[in-house]
Amino acid sequence: MKKEIPQMPPYPAPEWAVTQWFNSAPLSPDSLRGRIIVLGAFQMLCPGCVAHGLPQLQRVEQTFSREEVAVVGLHTVFEHHAAMTPVALEAFLHEYRIGFPVGVDTHTDPAGPPVTMQRYKLRGTPSLILIDRLGQVRHDAFGQEPDLALGARIAMLLAEGSGAEVAVSDQQEQPNCTIEGGCN
Amino acid sequence: MKKEIPQMPPYPAPEWAVTQWFNSAPLSPDSLRGRIIVLGAFQMLCPGCVAHGLPQLQRVEQTFSREEVAVVGLHTVFEHHAAMTPVALEAFLHEYRIGFPVGVDTHTDPAGPPVTMQRYKLRGTPSLILIDRLGQVRHDAFGQEPDLALGARIAMLLAEGSGAEVAVSDQQEQPNCTIEGGCN
Amino acid sequence: MKKEIPQMPPYPAPEWAVTQWFNSAPLSPDSLRGRIIVLGAFQMLCPGCVAHGLPQLQRVEQTFSREEVAVVGLHTVFEHHAAMTPVALEAFLHEYRIGFPVGVDTHTDPAGPPVTMQRYKLRGTPSLILIDRLGQVRHDAFGQEPDLALGARIAMLLAEGSGAEVAVSDQQEQPNCTIEGGCN
Amino acid sequence: MKKEIPQMPPYPAPEWAVTQWFNSAPLSPDSLRGRIIVLGAFQMLCPGCVAHGLPQLQRVEQTFSREEVAVVGLHTVFEHHAAMTPVALEAFLHEYRIGFPVGVDTHTDPAGPPVTMQRYKLRGTPSLILIDRLGQVRHDAFGQEPDLALGARIAMLLAEGSGAEVAVSDQQEQPNCTIEGGCN
Numbered sequence: 001m002k003k004e005i006p007q008m009p010p011y012p013a014p015e016w017a018v019t020q021w022f023n024s025a026p027l028s029p030d031s032l033r034g035r036i037i038v039l040g041a042f043q044m045l046c047p048g049c050v051a052h053g054l055p056q057l058q059r060v061e062q063t064f065s066r067e068e069v070a071v072v073g074l075h076t077v078f079e080h081h082a083a084m085t086p087v088a089l090e091a092f093l094h095e096y097r098i099g100f101p102v103g104v105d106t107h108t109d110p111a112g113p114p115v116t117m118q119r120y121k122l123r124g125t126p127s128l129i130l131i132d133r134l135g136q137v138r139h140d141a142f143g144q145e146p147d148l149a150l151g152a153r154i155a156m157l158l159a160e161g162s163g164a165e166v167a168v169s170d171q172q173e174q175p176n177c178t179i180e181g182g183c184n
Numbered sequence: 185m186k187k188e189i190p191q192m193p194p195y196p197a198p199e200w201a202v203t204q205w206f207n208s209a210p211l212s213p214d215s216l217r218g219r220i221i222v223l224g225a226f227q228m229l230c231p232g233c234v235a236h237g238l239p240q241l242q243r244v245e246q247t248f249s250r251e252e253v254a255v256v257g258l259h260t261v262f263e264h265h266a267a268m269t270p271v272a273l274e275a276f277l278h279e280y281r282i283g284f285p286v287g288v289d290t291h292t293d294p295a296g297p298p299v300t301m302q303r304y305k306l307r308g309t310p311s312l313i314l315i316d317r318l319g320q321v322r323h324d325a326f327g328q329e330p331d332l333a334l335g336a337r338i339a340m341l342l343a344e345g346s347g348a349e350v351a352v353s354d355q356q357e358q359p360n361c362t363i364e365g366g367c368n
Numbered sequence: 369m370k371k372e373i374p375q376m377p378p379y380p381a382p383e384w385a386v387t388q389w390f391n392s393a394p395l396s397p398d399s400l401r402g403r404i405i406v407l408g409a410f411q412m413l414c415p416g417c418v419a420h421g422l423p424q425l426q427r428v429e430q431t432f433s434r435e436e437v438a439v440v441g442l443h444t445v446f447e448h449h450a451a452m453t454p455v456a457l458e459a460f461l462h463e464y465r466i467g468f469p470v471g472v473d474t475h476t477d478p479a480g481p482p483v484t485m486q487r488y489k490l491r492g493t494p495s496l497i498l499i500d501r502l503g504q505v506r507h508d509a510f511g512q513e514p515d516l517a518l519g520a521r522i523a524m525l526l527a528e529g530s531g532a533e534v535a536v537s538d539q540q541e542q543p544n545c546t547i548e549g550g551c552n
Numbered sequence: 553m554k555k556e557i558p559q560m561p562p563y564p565a566p567e568w569a570v571t572q573w574f575n576s577a578p579l580s581p582d583s584l585r586g587r588i589i590v591l592g593a594f595q596m597l598c599p600g601c602v603a604h605g606l607p608q609l610q611r612v613e614q615t616f617s618r619e620e621v622a623v624v625g626l627h628t629v630f631e632h633h634a635a636m637t638p639v640a641l642e643a644f645l646h647e648y649r650i651g652f653p654v655g656v657d658t659h660t661d662p663a664g665p666p667v668t669m670q671r672y673k674l675r676g677t678p679s680l681i682l683i684d685r686l687g688q689v690r691h692d693a694f695g696q697e698p699d700l701a702l703g704a705r706i707a708m709l710l711a712e713g714s715g716a717e718v719a720v721s722d723q724q725e726q727p728n729c730t731i732e733g734g735c736n
Contacts, residue, residue: 045640045647046361050602063332078363083643088597091635095551095597113363124362148247151335152352158336159343168336177230178308179262179297183463229456229463234418267459272413275451279413279735367647414729431700446731481731492730516615519703520710520720527711536704545598546676547630547665 024101053126073102208285237310392469421494576653605678
C-alpha cells in the first residue's frame with residue numbers, strides 16, 4: 001500500500017508571468033520569501049479543480065497561519081480561452097467565495113499552455129506546487145493530493161530552520177459519543 | 185476563520201491497560217519508543233468512529249512509513265458492554281478490514297469509563313492522541329480532526345530531532361485536465 | 369447508459385420467520401396488507417449496510433407517508449453469529465437512531481443463511497424487497513440501489529389502484545442562487 | 553419529520569424563450585408533448601447547480617427511458633452576464649460532459665431575470681420544474697430536491713393514464729456481503 005515517493009531535487013521557483021491579479025496586489029516568489037507558498041494551478045471550467053483542487057486550497061488557507069503559509073492560485077488556461085476570460089474568472093471567484101490571491105497566467109502561444117505553466121513544467125490542472133521559505137520548489141503534484149499528505153508536506157517545510165512550534169488550526173465538526181451524553 | 189490553538193503541555197504517555205490485543209502482540213508506549221504513535225480511541229458501535237475516526241486511522245497508516253509512525257487503536261467501551269465484546273470486536277475488525285493493532289481497554293468500574301480512557305482523560309469517542317518519539321503526549325482531540333491538520337501535526341513531530349527528509353505517500357485518485365488529453 | 373431491467377414476475381410475499389422484534393409489536397406481510405412494504409435485509413456489521421442500506425431506509429421513512437409505505441428491517445445474520453446477537457443489535461439500533469421496526473431472522477441451519485433470507489432467495493446484504501398493497505413481491509435488489517430508481521419504484525406501486533395524489537416530502541437542504549440575494 | 557407538501561394547482565407550461573440551443577434542435581413544451589419533462593434551470597457559475605442540480609439531471613437521464621422522460625436544461629443567467637455567455641456555456645457543457653439539451657434563456661431586462669425564468673416565476677438557481685404528458689406544470693422546486701422524492705414525483709406522473717409498467721434503470725454500485733463470498 002505504502003509507496004515511497006522519490007523526493008524531487010529542489011530548484012529555484014521560476015517567476016510568475018501574470019497579466020492580472022485578483023484579491024491582491026501583484027505577487028512574486030520573491031515578494032513572499034520567508035513564507036511557504038502553496039501554489040495551485042487551476043482552470044475555472046476544470047471539474048476536478050472545482051470539486052477538489054480549489055476547496056483544498058481554501059482548507060489550507062484556514063488551517064495554517066497566513067504569516068507562515070501563503071496560498072496563491074494561478075489561472076492556467078490551456079483550452080476554451082474564449083470562455084475562461086478574466087471577466088469570467090472574476091465572477092467565478094466571487095461565486096465560489098475564493099478569497100486568496102489569484103493570478104492570470106500569461107498566454108502567448110495559441111497552440112500551447114500559458115507561460116508560467118510551461119516554466120513549472122505542469123502537465124495539467126489541478127496542479128499543486130510547494131515552495132519553501134528560501135524560494136525553492138520542493139514538491140509538485142498533478143491531480144488530487146490527499147489532505148493528510150499535503151498537510152504533512154507543508155508542515156515539513158514549516159519545520160525547516162524553525163525552532164518554534166507551528167500553529168495549526170483544528171476545525172472540529174462532528175464529535176460523537178461523550179461519556180456523559182451518549183452519542184450524537 | 186483561523187483559530188490559534190493553545191499547545192498542550194507535554195506529559196509522559198500513561199501505560200495502556202489492555203486485556204486483549206488484535207492484529208498484534210502486546211504493545212506499550214515504551215515498546216514503540218522512537219516512533220510517533222497515533223492512538224485512536226473508538227467504540228465499534230459509535231457512528232462517528234465508523235464514519236470518520238477509523239477510516240482516518242487507515243489513511244494515516246497508508247500515508248506514513250510504519251517504521252516512523254505507529255497507528256494503534258484502543259477499544260474504549262463505556263456503554264453497551266454486552267454488545268461490544270471482544271468477540272464482536274474481532275468480527276468488526278474483520279468486516280471493516282482494519283489491520284492495525286487494536287487493544288481492548290480494561291473495564292473495572294461498571295459505572296465509569298475504562299482504565300486507559302481515564303488515564304488519558306478522554307471525553308468520549310472518537311478521540312485521537314499523538315505521542316512523540318520520546319513517549320510524551322503532545323496532542324489530543326475529541327471528535328473529528330481534519331486530515332490537513334492531522335497530517336501537519338504528525339509531520340511536525342516527525343521533524344523533531346530529525347535531520348532527514350520524511351517519506352510521505354501520495355495516493356493520486358482523480359487527475360483531471362491534461363494538456364494533451366483534455367479533461368477526464 | 370440506459371439499461372432495460374426485466375420485470376420480475378410477482379409472487380406472494382413469504383412469511384417472515386422472526387424470533388424477536390425491535391421498535392414494534394410482531395409484524396407480518398399480512399398485517400401490513402394495504403401498504404407498500406419496503407423490506408431491508410441487513411447485518412449490523414456489514415459495512416455497505418451501515419454506509420448505504422440503512423441510511424436509505426431512513427430516508428424512505430422520512431419521504432413517504434407511514435400510512436402508505438411501511439419500512440421494515442430484517443436482521444439476516446449469516447456470519448459472525450456470536451458478534452451480531454439481539455443484544456448487540458439493540459445497542460446498534462439505539463446508537464444509529466434507527467426507529468423503524470426491525471425483526472431478527474430465525475437461524476436454524478449453522479451452515480446456511482437464516483430462514484426468511486432463504487425464503488426470499490436473497491444473495492447477501494444489503495438487500496431490498498418491495499411488496500405491493502396486495503402482498504406480492506414486486507422487486508428485489510442486492511447491493512446499493514440508487515435513490516432515484518427506488519423512489520420511482522415505490523411511487524409506481526403507490527400509484528397502482530389509487531386515484532389519489534400521493535404525498536411526497538421534500539427536504540430542502542442547500543438552496544443556492546436567489547435573484548434577490550446572490551448565491552449562498 | 554414528515555412534512556405534507558401541498559400540491560400546486562397545475563397550469564399550462566409557458567413557452568420557453570430561448571435564444572440558442574445546445575445538444576439539440578429547438579425544443580418546446582409542445583414539441584415534447586406526450587413525455588414527462590424534467591426542466592432544470594441553472595447558471596454555469598452557480599455552485600449549487602454544479603455540485604447538485606446538474607449531476608441530478610444527469611442521473612435522471614440515466615434512470616428513466618428517454619422516450620418517456622425528457623431532461624432539458626435552461627441557462628437562466630440573472631447575474632454576471634459577461635461571464636456566462638453562450639460561448640462560455642458551450643465550453644462548460646463540454647467539460648462537464650452534459651449531453652442533454654440546454655437552452656439559453658432570453659435576457660432583455662438588464663435589471664431583471666431572463667424571460668422564461670419570469671414566466672415560470674422561479675426564485676433562483678438551481679430550480680426544477682416537472683411538466684406532465686399533457687403539458688401542465690405539476691411541480692417546481694428551488695434548491696436541492698432529494699433523489700428519492702424526485703424519483704417518486706417523476707414516477708407518479710409516468711403512472712398517470714398509463715396502464716403499462718414503467719422502465720427504471722438500476723445502477724448497482726456497491727454490493728456488499730454475499731453468502732458465499734463474505735463482504736467486499
